[in-house]
Amino acid sequence: MKNYPRLYGEPLKDPLQTKSLLRDPELHWKKGRSAYEAAHSWVTGNINHEGGMPRPVRNMLNQAPEWTEAEVAVGLFEHATPLDTLQRPSSNDLLVVCRLQEALGVMAVEAKAGEPFGELVSVWNSTPGRSARLAWACDFFDVEAESCGGLRWQLFHRTTSAIIEAKRFHAPHAIMLVHDFGEKVSWRDDYVAFAETIGVTNADFGRLSDPKLVGGVSLRMGWVRDSSS
Structure with missing residues (x-):
């Protein structure tokens, strides 16, 4: 099988360096948009803040004993994670591998500035290939597609990308983190409904969920608010 590219370049010292990584730089690289705000928050935080990450993120991680005093080991903007096939991978806004006190932990960061969490499954599931991917994802979380x-x-x-990447790095802990730069909280009900369906408890805005073991990885979900640049 052809390998997915895994080689990366120079360290990021300026948020502008992430612009060329975007699928549509002219559309997404605008003040107030999630890609722009996430780049400024994380690149600045990596250089200036404790743990090498934005303060609101680290404060939230400290809610969980296994993530307390986490430090960034490596962060990968627009990182592509193959799912059931190499076609149409999950493009993480940022994948962060953290050094924890006793192991590694992986965060898949979904940056938001008021945007929804994509299409409803009932709308998205429109081709045989997508139906096969949905079946795979539902089996991943042991839920019924219906x-x-x-x-x-x-x-x-x-x-799923958070868990897949945790396994790749032999990390026992993973977080799917919503990093929200919106003026108000939007789409909370969709987030909570998803968490409840896959069996993740106490998932809500402003906190880390309880952990749930998925495929041998301890998964948490989190939603943190941050100010725009």
């Missing part, structure tokens, strides 16, 4: 039509597909593939 019960997922009202959920948001982006939450499925972003959360």
Whole structure:
């Protein structure tokens, strides 16, 4: 099987360096948009803040004993995670590998500035290939596909990517983190509904969920608010 590219370049010292990594730089590189704000928050935080990450993120991680005093080991903007096939991978806004006190932990960061979590599964599931991917994702979380039509597909593939990458790095802990730069909280009900469906408890805005073991990885979900640049 052809390998997916895994070689990366120079360290990022300026948020502008991430612009060329975007699928549509002219569309997404605008103040107030999630890609722009995430780049400024994380690149600045990596250089200036404790743990090499934005303060609101580290404060949230400290809610969980296994993530307390986490430090960034490596962060990869627009990192592509193959799912059931190499076609149409999950493009993480940022994948962060963290050094924890006793092991590694992996965060798949989904940056938001008021945008929804993609299409509803009932809308997205429109081809045989997508139906096969949905079946794979539902099997991943041990849920029935028939019960997922009202959920948001982006939450499925972003959360699976956190677990897949944790396994790749032999990390026992993973987080799917929503990093929110919006003026108000939007799409909370979709987030909570997804978490409840896959069996993750106490997932809500402003906190880390309880852990759930998925495929041998301890998964948490989190939603943190941050100010725009």
